[in-house]
Amino acid sequence: MTDITYVVRKGALEGRLPVRELARSCVGACALAAAELGARRAGLAKVPGVRVDDGAVATAFVSERHLLVDGRAPVTFAPLSRFWRTADGWVRTHANYPHHRARLLAALGVREDERAVTAVEAALAERSALEAEEAVYAAGGLAVALRTPEEWAAHEQGAAVAGRPLVERERLDSARARALPPIDTAPSAPASASALLPAAGLRVLDLTRVIAGPVATRTLALLGAEVLRVDAPPLPELPDQHADTGFGKRSTTLDLVADRRAFEELLAAADVVVTGYRPGALDRFGLSAQALAERRPGVVVAQLSAWGGYGPWGGRRGFDSLVQVATGIAAVEGSVEEPGALPAQALDHGTGYLLAAAVLRALAEQSDEGGSRVVRLALARTARWLMDGVGTGGPEGVPDAGSGVGGVEGAPYDGPGSWLAETDSGLGRLRYALSPVFFESGPVDWARPPGPWGADAPRWS
Incomplete structure (x- = not known):
């Protein structure tokens, strides 16, 4: 088992539910998957040790609140979102x-x-x-x-979610294995030290929006993947949200009907496709997991949804804040008389890191055994894990972080200062949260800042 050290800091992500423990486990799962894949591709005899610091985690889980653009605070929830x-x-x-x-x-x-x-x-x-x-x-x-936990458990969608694993995995076909090429350490921008980049040379098509999916692809970009986010031209995007989750990526727009040829050229060279729209919404464009695998054998497809692609709510839209309300989290963090909320949009961020971890593991499995792969996660299933206490049924290979197992006591969390950085960008001077995904010799920052939404050409570099 790889060494995983938890730096425990009182005051980080405090709530009635074990949100700090959930956040630790999700980040730990991602860092472990990255370290293992990096060691494999670099031919290392030992998997690098993983370090999960509550301070870095707490800061990153509210990254959207820490963003500054030329000193301006971000716009978060609109007046009618409440x-x-x-x-x-x-x-x-x-x-x-x-x-x-x-x-x-x-x-x-x-x-x-x-x-x-x-x-x-x-x-x-x-x-x-x-x-x-x-x-x-x-x-x-x-x-x-607003529902209580008991009301959600009795709801047909709540029961359907409870019967599913935290991370769903499926092999779609018998496509031949595509060996991941060996990697050397590469310059870690902007730092001068060398870094082990587990996803170096891999291409990721990012068809996600809001927080969870973009956090996953932002993390894959940190780890060396070339990530191209693709949006439909008519759909508006929130500029600050894009800036926060756009680190390491390029951004383009494509009409999936009129620009079909351009999309197919991108798909033909992609290793991973990540989707974050409600289940079935992209199927009419030939973007179901099975259809993607037929056109790009050996691809890894990662699908994210709010409620899961099953049950009576399988086709519904949803966001972290709404999942908290439906599943009973808001009632537990507050009460039925005065609902509350988690100290972060932890379902979004946590699921994002789990999704990145699942992609990294699926890439390793595909290179060993072949077969196109699909992994699926849902915010509502992450919510169920949180409500169950986090300690059981967690991410693969990660020990229970609930009590800081394998941890050291750090200074209390007194703010994000140590885990923030600044950079110039095409959007202005940015202050932003660093990634909490850390392992020995791994990257400490992204290779590029975010640029304007949709400003890049629809092609791989």
Whole structure:
């Protein structure tokens, strides 16, 4: 077993639920998978030791809050993304994107003007939480009623999620193995020291949005992969969100119908495809895991969703904040009378690191045994793991980090200062959180800062 050292710091990611332990385990799983793949590709006799520092983890799990662009703080949640009282409880909405805001207002019969917040508050106060949930969903918006853990466990979707593994893995075919070429240490930018880059030479198509998927691909970029994020031109993106999760990547836009040839050329040379849209949304473009494997045998496909691709909510959109509300986390962190939230969007960040770890392990398996691979994770399943106490059913090869096993006591966490860095970029001067994924001789920073959304050509470098 590789040495894993946990640096335990009181005050980091404190909550009623073991969110700090979940965060440690997710980062540890990713760092371990990276160290093992790096040792294998570099021909090392021993796998580098892994170090998981609560300070680095706590800082990275709220990276979106620490970002500064030319000294300006980021814009996070929009005014209509919040908890609202209903006639019988609470509902939480998500309306950060303009199209989700428009659908929420349409579902509630509210006009788009300066009085929208007051009007939404009045409209929801007259409805039950479940009625509001269904009405907004039917209009294509996002709203979820507050549930207790017991209510979620009794819900059909909650039961479906509970019956699935934390990380789902599937071999899709008998494609031949593609051996990963040996690697040497390469310059670690911007530091001058050399770094072991486990994903060097690998190409990743990033079809994800918001936090969890982009965190996974941001991590693969840190580890040396060439990551190209691909978005549809009509879909708006939040600039600060893109800046926070765009480190190490390039960003382009493609219409999957009009620009089909360009996409197929990218796919033909890709090693990994990561998708983060609701289940089935990309299938009509020939981007199901099976369809991708047929056109690019040996590919590793990583799929991320909010609720899982099964059960009555399998096709629904969702975000971390809404999953917390549905699964009982908000009731536990607060109460049914006054719901609360985790100290970070830990379902997003944690699932992102687990997804990156699953990709690294799938690449190693494919190079040994062949076969195209798919790995699947869901925020709701990560939430179930958190609600169960984190200690069991965790990431492969990672010991229970709940009590700091194999750990050392560090100074209390008194802020992010030691785990922040600054760089110039095409977006301005950036202050940002460093990655918490650390192993001996591994990279300490990304090779490139983020650039403007969609500004790069749709081709591999």
